[in-house]
Amino acid sequence: MATYHPPWNEPLFIGVAGGSGSGKSSVVSTVINKLNVPWTVVISTDSYYKQLTDDQRERAFRSEYDFDAPEALEWDLLYDHMMQLKQGKRIYVPQYAFDTHTRTDKTVSVYAPYVVIIEGIYALYDERIRRLFDTKVFVDADMDVCLARRTLRDMAHRGRDLDGIIAQWFRFVKPNYIEKVAPTSKYADILVTRGSNNYVAIDMLIALIRQALKQKAAQQKEQLESLSTDKTVFNRDNLLIVPQTPQFEGLSTIIMDRTTSMEDFIFYFERIATILIEHALDSLDVAEQSVTTATGMEYKGLRFTKSITGVAILRAGGTFDIAFRRTVPEMSFGRLLILSDTATGEPALRYEKLPKCITNDTVILTDPQVGSAAAALMAIQVMLDHGVSEKNIIFITFLASRLGIMRILKAFPKIRLIVGKPTDEMVPRFIDARYFGT
CATH class of the missing domain: 3.40.50.2020 (Rossmann fold)
Incomplete structure (x- = not known):
């Protein structure tokens, strides 16, 4: 019996991982601009930080809470959301406020994307989530460059002071990168060095996405035709x-x-x-x-x-x-x-x-x-x-x-x-x- 599946069933999942400040967001932005596909969405793993207890929030304000450990993320919720998108369902992505260290009451609705980019330092860490990716990307950069970028970002957009940023970097960020983030690069299909300036790697990723979308469009046509030829x-x-x-x-x-x-x-x-x-x-x-x-x-x-x-x-x-x-x-x-x-x-x-x-x-x-x-x-x-x-x-x-x-x-x-x-x-x-x- 012929059936109908919309094009947003089984969306294309792209995982983009890399150290904090490595240029992941710049790579993703470049890919989206060059790809020019309106039904592409980006979901940051930062949105899935766990809700902190009062004690944890106090430690966070003192730059003593480890946001760069994989345990800081709510992996089950992210996995559940990816599975819902895979089934063509709507999800509501939580929003995290870095200046108050709390998950807000606001959410972002995501429905019917063809391409979903999951971006974050641990995007390739969880095995369940890793299995859902069609293409896995790791963005690599020199650690000193990463520190400079992170400092500018956190001071401009996350309400943090320089001393706290430096303390957090050497206590949590750098050790976690060496021990837990960098090893996930072995799972990557594409390794991007020099960030968004690596045009060869970015063009390769775009070509893979376009080819996958072309195949999906062909499958949609075949499916529509099957509703005509099916003998039911x-x-x-x-x-x-x-x-x-x-x-x-x-x-x-x-x-x-x-x-x-x-x-x-x-x-x-x-x-x-x-x-x-x-x-x-x-x-x-x-x-x-x-x-x-x-x-x-x-x-x-x-x-x-x-x-x-x-x-x-x-x-x-x-x-x-x-x-x-x-x-x-x-x-x-x-x-x-x-x-x-x-x-x-x-x-x-x-x-x-x-x-x-x-x-x-x-x-x-x-x-x-x-x-x-x-x-x-x-x-x-x-x-x-x-x-x-x-x-x-x-x-x-x-x-x-x-x-x-x-x-x-x-x-x-x-x-x-x-x-x-x-x-x-x-x-x-x-x-x-x-x-x-x-």
């Missing part, structure tokens, strides 16, 4: 094609007519969007509810059992917004921006903004046109990654190719798919341009 019969029970009544056919004719004015196009497409949304609402679970009418009578009616969230695949999905507000004004809204990667032509998630908790909601995804279904499949997977049950997802669209319909229902047989008009061919996108006038 898809679940037609969860497919609703809107009845082609004279009213709906008349509205569709106006939308398909190239001479229709922009004003009329907007008016009649919103009417079509309302019909599609109403069919989606008809499929929702309901429960009995009694209310009292304005005349004091009891009325036995129905109510939806779940909250409803509408999620538009931008920008085209925004054509459903007004119809949603007219039909279900109390619903919440989310946004996904999925654009084609200029290098590979494959869809890529560039932005997502969802309500805080949609796990138990009915989620209605909107996109007025479905062709290859690549963006639709990605959007559905985002909902699943955020804890929404597949059976609680409804996808509504006006024009959908039969190929796209088949791919969606083969990959996600439990969702409900509502289509205005199925097409034998992939119709070039035009609805959002006509609706928004661009």
Whole structure:
């Protein structure tokens, strides 16, 4: 049976280790700038310093706490976060305040990266984490140079004084480097000397990353094709094609007519969007509810059992917004921006903004046109990654190719798919341009 895995499943993990002040951050920054891939994230192991006790914090302020020992880091949390990213889940990276020696209440959300760079002096230390890396890098530099860089950094950005920095260097930093950090260089695939000035090593690393991303893009194409060639019969029970009544056919004719004015196009497409949304609402679970009418009578009616969230695949999905507000004004809204990667032509998630908790909601995804279904499949997977049950997802669209319909229902047989008009061919996108006038 064919399955769908988004491109952020099994992201490329790069480990960058090296002594304090060796130039790791400069190397990483150079790689990111040259790579120019927007879905690359950097996670510093510094974010995973353990929360200190009061006694440990007092020692830290006296420069007597060993932050350069591997025991200072919360390895289990870092490993757990890497495993979650590997499974396509969202993580919340803790933030550590060096001036107060505390882990703050703030976190940084990380979701759907293609490349994850783990940077820190002990990035190659823990065997479990080391096994997750696709490429391992060690940045080497003269210890005197490292001390000079560390001094400038800690005084400028970490609120430390010169005496404390020097004392900490000779008591903790240098001995730990010699005994525990330097030996991890034997695990490195690439050894970078001279930091970001080592163009040969950096170009080699970039070439490896680009090759891995190219292979991943090819795998995505093969996966999409497999949803077309797989012999599994898809679940037609969860497919609703809107009845082609004279009213709906008349509205569709106006939308398909190239001479229709922009004003009329907007008016009649919103009417079509309302019909599609109403069919989606008809499929929702309901429960009995009694209310009292304005005349004091009891009325036995129905109510939806779940909250409803509408999620538009931008920008085209925004054509459903007004119809949603007219039909279900109390619903919440989310946004996904999925654009084609200029290098590979494959869809890529560039932005997502969802309500805080949609796990138990009915989620209605909107996109007025479905062709290859690549963006639709990605959007559905985002909902699943955020804890929404597949059976609680409804996808509504006006024009959908039969190929796209088949791919969606083969990959996600439990969702409900509502289509205005199925097409034998992939119709070039035009609805959002006509609706928004661009």
